[in-house]
Amino acid sequence: MNFQHDILPLKNILFRTALRIVLNREEAEDIVQDTLLKLWERRDELAQVENLESFALTMARNLAIDRKEKRENLNISFDDEKHDLPDEGQGSSDSQLVKQETRGFIANIINALPEKQRTILQLRDIEGKTYKEIATALSISESDVKVTLFRARNEMKEKILQKKSFFL
Numbered sequence: 001m002n003f004q005h006d007i008l009p010l011k012n013i014l015f016r017t018a019l020r021i022v023l024n025r026e027e028a029e030d031i032v033q034d035t036l037l038k039l040w041e042r043r044d045e046l047a048q049v050e051n052l053e054s055f056a057l058t059m060a061r062n063l064a065i066d067r068k069e070k071r072e073n074l075n076i077s078f079d080d081e082k083h084d085l086p087d088e089g090q091g092s093s094d095s096q097l098v099k100q101e102t103r104g105f106i107a108n109i110i111n112a113l114p115e116k117q118r119t120i121l122q123l124r125d126i127e128g129k130t131y132k133e134i135a136t137a138l139s140i141s142e143s144d145v146k147v148t149l150f151r152a153r154n155e156m157k158e159k160i161l162q163k164k165s166f167f168l
Contacts, residue, residue, distance in 0.1 A: 001046050007039050010053055013127060014060040020122040021064035021115055031067060035060040057137040061119065068115075109159050117152035124149055 014035055018028035038059060039046065049055045110118060119138065123129040124145075135142045 001043060003040060003043060006052060007036065007046075007056065010056050011036065013053070014056060016122060016127065017057055017119065018060050018064040020110075020118050021061065022068050023111060027067060028064070031060055031063045034063055038063075051133075051136060054133065054137040057123075058139065061138065065115070105163065106156075109156050112159075113152055113155060117148055117155070120145055120148045121152045 011032055014032045015028055018031040018035075019025065022028055022031065035056060039056060046052060046055075110121065113121065116138075120134055123134045123137065124131070129137070131142045131145045134145045138145070
């Protein structure tokens with residue numbers, strides 16, 4: 001087991017997962033650091049772990065949930081995140097504004113979802129994980145993953161349709 005080769009490449013997915021739960025960039029970075037530290041401390045035991053990525057994701061998810069419950073995290077929108085903003089110089093200022101508002105609207109819808117729905121939506125639609133991988137990482141059944149994802153997508157669809165009908 002090579003820590004740099006096997007574990008460090010997981011830091012980005014750990015960060016995105018933690019960020020979706022705690023909704024705070026600095027807190028998510030701390031969670032990733034704590035997760036990597038715990039994995040380092042348990043490096044001798046990792047050879048027995050069947051799926052290292054799922055193990056690390058579960059560890060990061062549990063740390064994020066614990067921190068969120070302890071701090072009663074403030075819901076900060078992803079709107080201010082630089083990686084979500086369009087690149088400058090692309091398209092007109094009107095189209096940039098529309099893209100920015102759309103991203104903000106979608107981010108707010110996602111942020112308003114319950115934590116479980118938000119996490120599963122992140123892992124499936126953004127990270128591209130399979131139902132089985134998500135079920136393993138979250139210690140739930142595949143059918144629970146499918147049902148939760150269906151509900152999250154339906155909730156998003158309803159909110160988008162509400163906004164659309166408001167402007168028509």
